[in-house]
Amino acid sequence: MLSRRGYSQELAEKARRENFPVASRLLPRRHRDHLMAVYGFARSVDDVGDEAHPDDRPRLLDAYEADLVRLYDGREPLLRPVRALARTVRECSIPAEPFHHLIEANRRDQSVTRYETFDDLLGYCSYAANPVGRLVLHVFGEVSGLRLALSDRVCSALQVIELCQDVGEDHRRGRVYLPEEDLRRAGCPPGHLAAATTSPPLRAVVAVQAARAAKLLGEGEAIVASLSGFARTAVAGYVAGGHATLAALAGGGYDVLGRAVRPRRPRLVAAWARVLMTTRSPDAALQRLSSA
Incomplete structure (x- = not known):
């Protein structure tokens, strides 16, 4: 021990x-x-x-x-x-x-190994990722209905991004988080996920998930504008990590099997500064979420 x-x-x-x-x-x-x-x-x-x-x-x-x-x-x-x-x-x-939900996500991992649609995957994220953002808001004493809604968007985005990075590792564990309907639509059979290199169809599927994650991240990013002080600094760092990793995925042509995709620190720091300076009004974000 x-x-x-x-x-x-x-x-x-x-x-x-x-x-x-x-x-x-x-x-x-x-x-x-x-x-x-x-x-x-x-x-x-x-x-x-x-x-x-x-x-x-x-x-x-x-x-x-x-x-x-x-x-x-x-x-x-x-x-x-x-x-x-x-x-x-x-x-x-x-x-x-939130702690119990994190345990439940790992219970589901033992029995659910495939997700048919992206909405199904978001249902998993609501247990595996969104509770973490809610816990962070509690740490800073910044819990509100608006912030919870925006935090869930950010955390789901970060989870999807990580799942894009870990396609090969997850497949070796017997799990496929990329939506089945997207794999079928792209003509990407299961064998592509076990290959040494990322096939064009698999890259296309990863790119679709990355685009969806970018949309979620953009919707949730306004949480930073609703915060101040150290809470704003911390949450901006999480959002920036998402942007930096999306940039790394795109820069590598969504090759997630042939190389480890990780954000470079200078890119992360630059994204962090940008998020702190340019985040939009949270009220406008809430209106968009309500009308979605």
Whole structure:
């Protein structure tokens, strides 16, 4: 078992591999600690759902579920990622539901391996990604109906972008997140996802998902304008990570099998500055969402 310091170092290394700054040093220590606690829980649950022996995953996910109940009942959690949440949950008044939804997303990963339509995929994102954005808003004390709606758009976009990057890795795990109807329409049989290089039909399907993610990101980006201070800085960084990764996907011709697609830091920093300077009115964004 890793020591507390070893766990923190391992978690920080995983955070550095994300598309966006999980807990930027531009933020005060208290915010960074809370964000890392939330990330540590989400990352640990994902690791169980992806990397534990398949026979062990249901039992381990049950253990996380039971430990969350223990935490919210005021008892001492047994698992380190849940124990690390205790101060964050208390100081930020975070409800249990988003954490339970993250566990449910990983339960679904054990039984649902294909998605017929993009809407079906967004249904998965509502459990796998959107709760994280809601948790971030709780960390900063910036929860509102408008912000939740915009945050869900951003988080779904970030999840779709990551799924585009990880097509090969997910296929090796027995999962295909690219919508089946899009694969059929493009003439992209399952064998294309197991190839060493990305075929033109598969690139076309990835490009379609990237365009959809860009639309979601554009709709949700106005959340930054609704925030101020450190919350604005942090959320702008997440949005910027999405833009920078979309640019990396496009720049690589949507080749997601032959190379690792990751945003370069200068591109991320430039996108971060742009988002902070140019975000649109959140009220206008809400009107567009209401009429959609």
